[in-house]
Amino acid sequence: xxxxxxxxxxxxxxxxxxxxxxxxxxxxxxxxxxxxxxxxxxxxxxxxxxxxxxxxxxxxxxxxxxxxxxxxxxxxxxxxxxxxxxxxxxxxxxxxxxxxxxxxxxxxxxxxxxxxxxxxxxxxxxxxxxxxxxxxxxxxxxxxxxxxxxxxxxxxxxxxxxxxxxxxxxxxxxxxxxxxxxxxxxxxxxxxxxxxxxxxxxxxxxxxxxxxxxxxxxxxxxxxxxxxxxxxxxxxxxxxxxxxxxxxxxxxxxxxxxxxxxxxxxxxxxxxxxxxxxxxxxxxxxxxxxxxxx
Amino acid sequence: xxxxxxxxxxxxxxxxxxxxxxxxxxxxxxxxxxxxxxxxxxxxxxxxxxxxxxxxxxxxxxxxxxxxxxxxxxxxxxxxxxxxxxxxxxxxxxxxxxxxxxxxxxxxxxxxxxxxxxxxxxxxxxxxxxxxxxxxxxxxxxxxxxxxxxxxxxxxxxxxxxxxxxxxxxxxxxxxxxxxxxxxxxxxxxxxxxxxxxxxxxxxxxxxxxxxxxxxxxxxxxxxxxxxxxxxxxxxxxxxxxxxxxxxxxxxxxxxxxxxxxxxxxxxxxxxxxxxxxxxxxxxxxxxxxxxxxxxxxxxxxxxxxxxxxxxxxxxxxxxxxxxxxxxxxxxxxxxxxxxxxxxxxxxxxxxxxxxxxxxxxxxxxxxxxxxxxxxxxxxxxxxxxxxxxxxxxxxxxxxxxxxxxxxxxxxxxxxxxxxxxxxxxxxxxxxxxxxxxxxxxxxxxxxxxxx
Numbered sequence: 001x002x003x004x005x006x007x008x009x010x011x012x013x014x015x016x017x018x019x020x021x022x023x024x025x026x027x028x029x030x031x032x033x034x035x036x037x038x039x040x041x042x043x044x045x046x047x048x049x050x051x052x053x054x055x056x057x058x059x060x061x062x063x064x065x066x067x068x069x070x071x072x073x074x075x076x077x078x079x080x081x082x083x084x085x086x087x088x089x090x091x092x093x094x095x096x097x098x099x100x101x102x103x104x105x106x107x108x109x110x111x112x113x114x115x116x117x118x119x120x121x122x123x124x125x126x127x128x129x130x131x132x133x134x135x136x137x138x139x140x141x142x143x144x145x146x147x148x149x150x151x152x153x154x155x156x157x158x159x160x161x162x163x164x165x166x167x168x169x170x171x172x173x174x175x176x177x178x179x180x181x182x183x184x185x186x187x188x189x190x191x192x193x194x195x196x197x198x199x200x201x202x203x204x205x206x207x208x209x210x211x212x213x214x215x216x217x218x219x220x221x222x223x224x225x226x227x228x229x230x231x232x233x234x235x236x237x238x239x240x241x242x243x244x245x246x247x248x249x250x251x252x253x254x255x256x257x258x259x260x261x262x263x264x265x266x267x268x269x270x271x272x273x274x275x276x277x278x279x280x281x282x283x284x285x286x287x288x289x290x291x292x293x294x
Numbered sequence: 295x296x297x298x299x300x301x302x303x304x305x306x307x308x309x310x311x312x313x314x315x316x317x318x319x320x321x322x323x324x325x326x327x328x329x330x331x332x333x334x335x336x337x338x339x340x341x342x343x344x345x346x347x348x349x350x351x352x353x354x355x356x357x358x359x360x361x362x363x364x365x366x367x368x369x370x371x372x373x374x375x376x377x378x379x380x381x382x383x384x385x386x387x388x389x390x391x392x393x394x395x396x397x398x399x400x401x402x403x404x405x406x407x408x409x410x411x412x413x414x415x416x417x418x419x420x421x422x423x424x425x426x427x428x429x430x431x432x433x434x435x436x437x438x439x440x441x442x443x444x445x446x447x448x449x450x451x452x453x454x455x456x457x458x459x460x461x462x463x464x465x466x467x468x469x470x471x472x473x474x475x476x477x478x479x480x481x482x483x484x485x486x487x488x489x490x491x492x493x494x495x496x497x498x499x500x501x502x503x504x505x506x507x508x509x510x511x512x513x514x515x516x517x518x519x520x521x522x523x524x525x526x527x528x529x530x531x532x533x534x535x536x537x538x539x540x541x542x543x544x545x546x547x548x549x550x551x552x553x554x555x556x557x558x559x560x561x562x563x564x565x566x567x568x569x570x571x572x573x574x575x576x577x578x579x580x581x582x583x584x585x586x587x588x589x590x591x592x593x594x595x596x597x598x599x600x601x602x603x604x605x606x607x608x609x610x611x612x613x614x615x616x617x618x619x620x621x622x623x624x625x626x627x628x629x630x631x632x633x634x635x636x637x638x639x640x641x642x643x644x645x646x647x648x649x650x651x652x653x654x655x656x657x658x659x660x661x662x663x664x665x666x667x668x669x670x671x672x673x674x675x676x677x678x679x680x681x682x683x684x685x686x687x688x689x690x691x692x693x694x695x696x697x698x699x700x701x702x703x704x705x706x707x708x709x710x711x712x713x714x715x716x717x718x719x720x721x722x723x724x725x726x727x728x729x730x731x732x733x734x735x736x737x738x739x740x741x742x743x744x745x746x
Contacts, residue, residue: 049394049420131571149571152726240507241570242722257393259712260417261746 045260047134058267067243068268071251072275078247079226082165086222088229089170107179111171113287119168124236126164127151130236154160154244157237163246164232169225173218180214181207209292218285220280227276248272311709349650350379351643352405354398356391357454357634358384359597360672367667378650392417392711404639404653412707415442415450422449423638423648430659433680438632443710449534449664450635454675457630457693457702458513458592460486461599464608466587470496480612481620483518483555490562500562501588503690504577505570505610505725511718513629514556514590515738516706517614518549521624526704536742544736550622551616553724553731559590560725569725578602581609588612593689598675600687610692613701624703628696631705632677710745717741 015022040058044051062068093111097104114122131149138146150156184207192202230249233239239254240245246254252272256265356363361384368380383405392414398404399421410418424447425431431439434452442450466473470492480486490500522532535541537732543549563587565572575598581589582602587593599609615625637677638651658664668674669683675690676683685691696702720737723729729737 045417047392047399047417048422083461131573135571148568152568152570154728239728240719240722242719242728243716254712257396258390258715259710259746277344 003014030250031153036266037270040182040263040270042263044262046257046262051263054263057264059271061261062267062271063184065255065268068255072248072272074158075227075248076231078162078165078229079223081162082169082226083219083222085162085166086173088171089166090173090218091211093170093174094181096199097174098178098181099292103216108174111174113171114168115172117168119229119231120235122164122168123232127236130160152239152241157241157245158181161229161232161236164236165226165229168232169222172204173222176214176218176221177211180211186208203261209290212287212291216284216291219287220284223283224238224276227272227279306654337571338640347510347646348377348379349644349646350381351407351647351650351654352381352383352393353407353636353654354383354385354395354405354409354514356385356394356409357594357672358412359594360674363667363672366671367658367664370663371654374657374661374663375650375653378653380650380654399641402642404642406639406643407654408637408639409453410450410635410637412450412631412633412635413709413711414636416444417635419444419449420516421639421641423640425449425451425638425652428652428655430678432657433659433678435632436678436680437704438677441632442635447668450637452632453634453636453674454632455630455675455677455697456592456594456633456692457628457675457696457705458591459614459628460588461581461591461595461609461689462588462612463581463584463586463605463609464497465605466498469689470498470587477612478626479608481615481625482618483558484618485557485616486612486615487558491585494562495736498584498712499564499580499586499626501559501590502565502572502577502580502586503559503563503569503590503725504574505565505572505722506524507589507718507722508576508714509574509718510721511716512709512714513592513705515552515717515721516709517616517624517703518552519706520629520703521548521552521616522605524623524703529704529706533616534558536739539739539743541739543739543743544732548616549735550731551622552614553734555614555616556724558655570722590614593673593675593687593693596689608689609688611689612697619626627701627703628693629703629705630693630697631707633705713741713745 041053041055042051043054043058097108097111117125130151134146135149137143138148151161189202190207192206197205228249230248230253233245233247233250237245239250247270252265252268255268256262259265321423340551353364355361355363355369361382364382368382371380372378385391391408391410391697395404395408395410395414395418408418408422415422426443426448427444428451430451431448435455438452439448439450442452443446462475462477464475467489470489480489493500519533519536520529522529532541536543560566560569563569564580577589577591578595578598579602580586582599582604584604593611600607611628613624613626613628616622617625620626636655638648640648643651659676660666665676665681665683668676669681670686672683673687675685675693685694717738720729720734720741723737724731724734
């Protein structure tokens, strides 16, 4: 059928399969995205029936908004720590749970479960743990760093966010690593053992290079998710104490909907989109070049 | 064979197209309302099957604490007016009524009535109905509709008067002062400190500061604006000077007096080891159980306090003193204002729906059942002179008494929308001792200079 001649015939069979998805994609992604870009050139406040074009002044506001760049810096710090910890812990878990130990499927499932809990619920659960459970045990046992809520201090609140993020995503990334580890051919590892390579050498020279494709995926996923974190930020710390843990997505949201500066909020969202797209594309580009063939 | 496949393809394409078009079209007019309508009809025991022109209206409620009371009122209203069905919708916790209402407008499906905060009404001006012709305008308390009138037209229905200050637990303070406590004896900052000391001497904690940004930023700090002068015009002048960047907050007498009182509160705060870890729910619990004598909050907290009450329902308000001179404005006045407004949509609502909504507002003000809902069920202090029912709870009664004695200070109800969040964060910083008073003053001045 596809080989049939005529543009219409080709188009028709393609539309049959991709049409519905394409339609959904265009209406819920492309159109709002373009409309959003249009709104960055206006001074709309989110509700009024009229708005006027203001040119590029919203983008000027973005560069003048010190709080935006401060929270972007904070987000970079958070992303860096989370991505490193998520991948390190996930790889360690995957490595341990793919050596054929007893009950490893149960452990794998167990580590994966946090990922099935939505960020909102997760935030509330951990809020309770950090400000009630830990404080309770801390005061009973007389441990000073646990006897006050972690969420009430800027530094510990930041670390709480990192801890919960790592806990949430490590299991997910572990699954990807497990799949990657299984595809490392056993014969070359065996050959290496016969040649006298010890465990560490095998890890460094063979397993890690062959795992690059998995790392590309996991780092990409964790980068993108951590940059866009909002739900956890909202439910765990609400950006507090005193806005010290306000990540950039939350700042953008508040700019648009709380300060009612829709145009500037949209412009900040667009700038954020460009920055995150650039960072993730660079990551994929450079790590692709590290790939090797077995 | 080929022909059949081709035909199949075409019909599939057509089907997809039709589905997409109908799915979009169906949304606009009456999404889901017909389904709930029939459900309602089935509910109301079928004895009004003859009613031809049934009207369904909706109210977006932003006072979460009276949701069940409102639903009961909607039922009572339906009994009185069988042709009108009122559905109560809620603003989800954590988002503001403005956010929710603007989202609903953006999706082309606004509720008939929206309960907004005073400062938001102006933004909706182009989309809501002019209510100047309604009878209740004449019965509203003085100045109740000033802030929602534009070009001489009033756009909103004043629903509630709310006030805030120090709530005291009478059982605790009675024991502390040894006898019956008289709130009018607290007129200066020194009087307040004395009371704190007496409460601590009686073995209780003096007070708890709830560290939410909205409490500190929208209620506590604005006392410094409202307390500038008894004359609202002078207060507005002060606000203008803040916006222009010419006000000197660090040397402002009222601001410093208010923050001196705040220092005092911090000194006697039961949570001073970790001042930011408290949550709202903790306040009514420790006050109701009598673990502390005083809590800074407003009369809306009554339902929560009453569920922990150990003082036999004996609570009242103290003003927040700002100086050592008892006669200074603000030392004996309690801050109060009309806080929630109901507006009527005119864009998507039919004339019948608008009439039904107006009927509901009149029902609240003039019908005995409506007044009963407002005052007794929902514990609201009404903003209407014709409603003579006394407030049902001690906090409302206390506010009413202050207003009746002329001891009230107009709350700031048209602050910019992000004021509570941004200035609240600065106050939290001060509370956690992560910034001093100069930092706080600079941050507030900075906020006002940059606000739009």
